[in-house]
Amino acid sequence: MVGIMIWALVVPFALWALLRLTGADPHWLWTPLVAYTPYVLVVALVPLVVAAFLRRRAATAVAAASVLALGVAVLPRAFPGGGPAAGGEELRVLAVNLAFGQADAGEVVALVRRMRPHVLTLQELTPGALGRLDRAGLRTLLPHTVDRSAPRAGGSGLYAAGPLRELPVIEFGFRQARAVFTTPGGREVEVVSVHPCAPNPSAPVPCWAQGLDALPRAGGMPRVLAGDFNATLDHGRLRALLDSGYRDAADATGKGFEPTWPTRGDWEFLPRVAIDHVLASPELAVTGFSAHDVGGSDHRPVFASLRFR
CATH class of the missing domain: 3.60.10.10 (Endonuclease/exonuclease/phosphatase)
Known part of the structure; x- marks a missing residue:
């Protein structure tokens, strides 16, 4: 039962990360939802911590991969892009x-x-x-x-x-x-x-x-x-x-x-x-x-x- 509950926590975030990375639009409901990916990244830490605490290796690995994928997608926007300088008008x-x-x-x-x-x-x-x-x-x-x-x-x-x-x-x-x-x-x-x-x-x-x-x-x-x-x-x-x-x-x-x-x-x-x-x-x-x-x-x-x- 504990294992089922952990996977129930982990899988939604894994699916979210997969859809975000592929750019898929499976349904109109997903279109407004994906806008909240930065918030989901924060919440995705919860199943990772729970799975790691309970030493569920497979679930921990999937949760960690989800957090990593979302982090790579989201976090760079907090840092300047470092584009080439321009001195024109x-x-x-x-x-x-x-x-x-x-x-x-x-x-x-x-x-x-x-x-x-x-x-x-x-x-x-x-x-x-x-x-x-x-x-x-x-x-x-x-x-x-x-x-x-x-x-x-x-x-x-x-x-x-x-x-x-x-x-x-x-x-x-x-x-x-x-x-x-x-x-x-x-x-x-x-x-x-x-x-x-x-x-x-x-x-x-x-x-x-x-x-x-x-x-x-x-x-x-x-x-x-x-x-x-x-x-x-x-x-x-x-x-x-x-x-x-x-x-x-x-x-x-x-x-x-x-x-x-x-x-x-x-x-x-x-x-x-x-x-x-x-x-x-x-x-x-x-x-x-x-x-x-x-x-x-x-x-x-x-x-x-x-x-x-």
């Missing part, structure tokens, strides 16, 4: 999820004043929020815009300090606005306001997966993907995107555990996870990352400073 990017357009427009504009982004990507941009942001002075700070606003969570947009050349929107349930931004120094970089739909029963995995899979891979020209990915570094689809050449700004600066959601609202009871990201293609070096707070949103805005190589 700086590019500052800020991403804000407006939470159905309810984020405090004044606080968003104050954050823009403080961080001075060249490009701001907005998710869940509603027509009403667009008007409030403009009245709060956002267009004075960032006069160039791409407006793909929509009711509730489906809209997005871009504000920039310099010219934007709009590209076809990526649309799978939610609109993901995209444009080519021309920097003050004349460099061009594609910026995407990322927001695939969330994986849940009313917006099932195909919508979430299609939204992520449709994002442009690195290559061809400098690119920045910034926004609410509804995915953490433990999701296979986000890792596939990174494998094309992008670097996650939080991960590259040793801040990969910085949580961004949920800070309020119906899901506030959940442990916080990092689902908002700034990804930079190989032409851009990551020099800084930070997460912030704005009233009225259940997401923390994320900021990255980048430099052209």
